[in-house]
Amino acid sequence: MAETVLELAGLSKSFGALRATDGVSLTLRRGEIHALIGPNGAGKSTLIRQITGEIAPDSGTIRFMGRDLTGLDMPARARAGLARSFQVSSVASEFTALQNVVLAVLGASGRVFGFLAPAMADLRLVGPARAHLGRVGLSGREAVRAADLSHGERRRLELAMALALRPKAFLLDEPMAGMGPEGAREMTALLAGLKREAPILLVEHDMDAVFALADRISVLVYGRIIATGTVAEIRADPAVREAYLGEEA
Amino acid sequence: MTREGAVNAVILALLAAVALAGAAGDRPFLVTLAAKVAILGLAGVGLNIALGFGGLVSFGHAAFFGLGGYVAGILASHAQNYEPVAEWPITIAGTQEMLIIWPAALAACALAAAVIGALSLRTSGIFFIMITLAFAQMLYYFAISWPAYGGEDGLPIYLRNAFPGLDTMDGLQFFALCLAALVLGVGLSWRLRDSRFGLALEAARQNPERVAAVGIRVFRVRLAAFVISAAITGLAGALYADLNRFVSPAMLSWQTSGELIVLVILGGVGRLWGPVAGAGLFVFLEHVLGGVSEYWQALLGLMLLGVVLFARGGLLGLLAGARRHG
Secondary structure, X not given: OOOEEEEEEEEEEEEOOEEEEEEEEEEEEOXXXXXXXXXXXXXXXXXXXXXXXXXXXXEEEEEEOOEEOOOOOHHHHHHHOEEEEOOOOOOXXXXXXXXXXXXXXXXXXXXXXXXXXXXXXXHXXXXXXXXXXXXXXXXXXXXXXXXXXXXXXXXXXXXXXXXXXXXXXEEEEOOOOOOOHHHHHHHHHHHHHHOOOOOEEEEOXXXXXXXXXXXXXXXXXXXXXXXXXXXXXXXXOHHHHHHHHHHHO | OOHHHHHHHHHHHHHHHXXXXXXXXXXXXXXXXXXXXXXXXXXXXXHHHHHHHOOOOOOOOHHHHHHHHHHHHHHHHHHHXXXXXXXXXXXXXXXXXXXXXXXXXXXXXXXXHHHHXXXXXXXXXXXXXXXXXXXXXXXXXXXXXXXXXXXXXOEEOOOOOEEOOEOOOOHXXXXXXXXXXXXXXXXXXXXXXXXXXXXXHHHHHHOHHHHHHOOOOHHHHHHHHHXXXXXXXXXXXXXXXXXXXXXXXXXXXXHHHHHHHHHHHHHOOOOOOHHHHHHHHHHHHHHHXXXXXXXXXXXXXXXXXXXXXXXXXXXXXHHHOOOOOO
């Protein structure tokens, strides 16, 4: 079995009476795309936010690269190699595409406190940033303000920023959200290539993309994982069909 | 030269021209006004680093403006009276040397800002505004109630502090000194804005969550910005004390904090020369309209409203167009 990169064990989180995460255990292994699916409100984003360190779980542990993440804040987890994209595109909208990726390269470098030398003339920052933009197909859009990019381009910009962190795992929260079929196809191809670099925990509603990409799927319903398995196993699982896939399967 | 560059050059030339005309036409009042614009501009350049680049609306920068002023005033008053500032644990003599006073003012303001910032930057929005205001008010009331340095009456500086090779009592020479400090201040804020630190700071203004997600600690970046911002405003305060040869608690008052914000907004938030343009406009209005009616600030309020509603870029936005990134 491939090496486990990320391991959640018995993770629970309640908001008042609502158990948003209820004893979740799952693993992300090297080289795989592990898709997390579930109906709206199943607690997918809450789970992601516990992994990134935005919110603290009530109980359970998160181990990443053999290391307990408890007590590490969001920047520390990012620097440890956890790259995430947001469900709603989250970039510095006044900055150009290139500046956004330079920011991510800067974050990964850990050397933020340079006060005098111009950042955008620093090839150690701009060089890798250009390369990452090229990988997501945004080379021609470097100088465009993030606010003026199309929705699909902004999603790819986010991916370039995630790449810039040279991550050991990607947490991608609905990278296809709001994309047209063409954009979704391009993103699918992009993600298929990405998993060789680092495994991906993929939250996604687009079932075509999930079935095309995922090596394993976990189904989250009301904060609990009701099934984990390969695409074929999940498709065949009667509990999953009943709880979630319904007509779609 | 870009259009903004041209506008900046005109602002600088205009300021120098007013001072030179005042000196040539034997109207020292004009020279003093020009020096006041340069000093308030420098204070605004400081505030602009926090407010404009970082989006940190400090309503307490008077604390640093006044603290810088009091550092100059206190050191000078001890030198005038031949009394050491402190005798224990080491003897610290008073001084009238600007080259000693300035680093002292910078250090005092940086230290104060490190403490105030460390507490207030844990909040944001309206709470940040209120906490910075509260700290400035604390210093204000402290200055009023502390009799050793004049209390409510303020502290006079009989002769302007000295700078090697210059006669600081000569209006034009003092103006030149203020202008040099201003140009250095603007130069520094330009380098800061384009640096790694500036990129992180400006990104944190737009989207702090994203900045944290790429592994940068927003709090530290903001704290550093707040400290640098305060130190520059404090240096302006030290110069302002010398300009008036007088320091009073008014420099620490919330009205001063408000005026600094006003001139940054008037000139153009986040623009390198915006605070200088704003200071020029502010002082111009104060003296031209102030001569016509004592209610000139009502008109200032109206202009501010106009800027906020219709011209977010301020004076520089109107003259030089929208700011470009990258």
